Amino acid sequence: xxxxxxxxxxxxxxxxxxxxxxxxxxxxxxxxxxxxxxxxxxxxxxxxxxxxxxxxxxxxxxxxxxxxxxxxxxxxxxxxxxxxxxxxxxxxxxxxxxxxxxxxxxxxxxxxxxxxxxxxxxxx
Amino acid sequence: xxxxxxxxxxxxxxxxxxxxxxxxxxxxxxxxxxxxxxxxxxxxxxxxxxxxxxxxxxxxxxxxxxxxxxxxxxxxxxxxxxxxxxxxxxxxxxxxxxxxxxxxxxx
Numbered sequence: 025x026x027x028x029x030x031x032x033x034x035x036x037x038x039x040x041x042x043x044x045x046x047x048x049x050x051x052x053x054x055x056x057x058x059x060x061x062x063x064x065x066x067x068x069x070x071x072x073x074x075x076x077x078x079x080x081x082x083x084x085x086x087x088x089x090x091x092x093x094x095x096x097x098x099x100x101x102x103x104x105x106x107x108x109x110x111x112x113x114x115x116x117x118x119x120x121x122x123x124x125x126x127x128x129x130x131x132x133x134x135x136x137x138x139x140x141x142x143x144x145x146x147x148x
Numbered sequence: 149x150x151x152x153x154x155x156x157x158x159x160x161x162x163x164x165x166x167x168x169x170x171x172x173x174x175x176x177x178x179x180x181x182x183x184x185x186x187x188x189x190x191x192x193x194x195x196x197x198x199x200x201x202x203x204x205x206x207x208x209x210x211x212x213x214x215x216x217x218x219x220x221x222x223x224x225x226x227x228x229x230x231x232x233x234x235x236x237x238x239x240x241x242x243x244x245x246x247x248x249x250x251x252x253x254x255x
Contacts, residue, residue, distance in 0.1 A: 070247045
């Protein structure tokens with residue numbers, strides 16, 4: 025079954041840019057059946073969806089974060105990435121990458137596989 | 149769409165049944181609602197999608213139901229490994245996809 029693994033720094037300074045990469049193994053990112061997503065979870069709180077992307081592009085974002093977020097995909101490396109700019113302490117969270125189903129009509133579905141998560145702390 | 153889960157915490161014993169509620173601020177399109185289980189230090193695990201379909205490998209003691217704005221996750225005959233936090237999530241309608249705040253099921 026597919027595996028996802030996040031990588032990136034665990035500590036980012038305020039006002040800087042957070043960058044994470046998700047490596048996908050045991051499955052191709054070039055699939056018609058899935059989107060690839062980032063979700064975060066602040067300590068003690070529920071998850072928050074950040075962004076998703078199809079292998080050919082066409083990203084879509086949480087409107088509350090859209091001005092600061094960029095999601096991209098690299099099919100040659102079978103991975104996808106997240107950049108979140110101008111971070112503050114409120115962006116401290118465990119960041120997960122996840123696979124999101126896509127139906128025949130191109131609609132986004134549920135998140136069926138998740139990485140183990142990468143705790144990112146924003147602090148000087 | 150805002151999802152409100154109740155109760156916040158549910159205290160039960162192994163062998164008992166549990167009923168978890170998820171109420172949406174507006175109707176969830178096509179019953180595009182999922183339930184996840186999360187244990188400490190782990191990512192959420194998909195249990196139910198499409199309001200009532202069990203994900204691969206999920207025991208039949210997990211039962212999803214509901215439509216429109218009211219959804220329920222029922223766990224019959226609680227096992228020790230079922231004690232965790234449960235989240236509902238909607239993926240129908242306009243962005244963003246949203247999660248509830250969670251129900252903690254404790255012994």
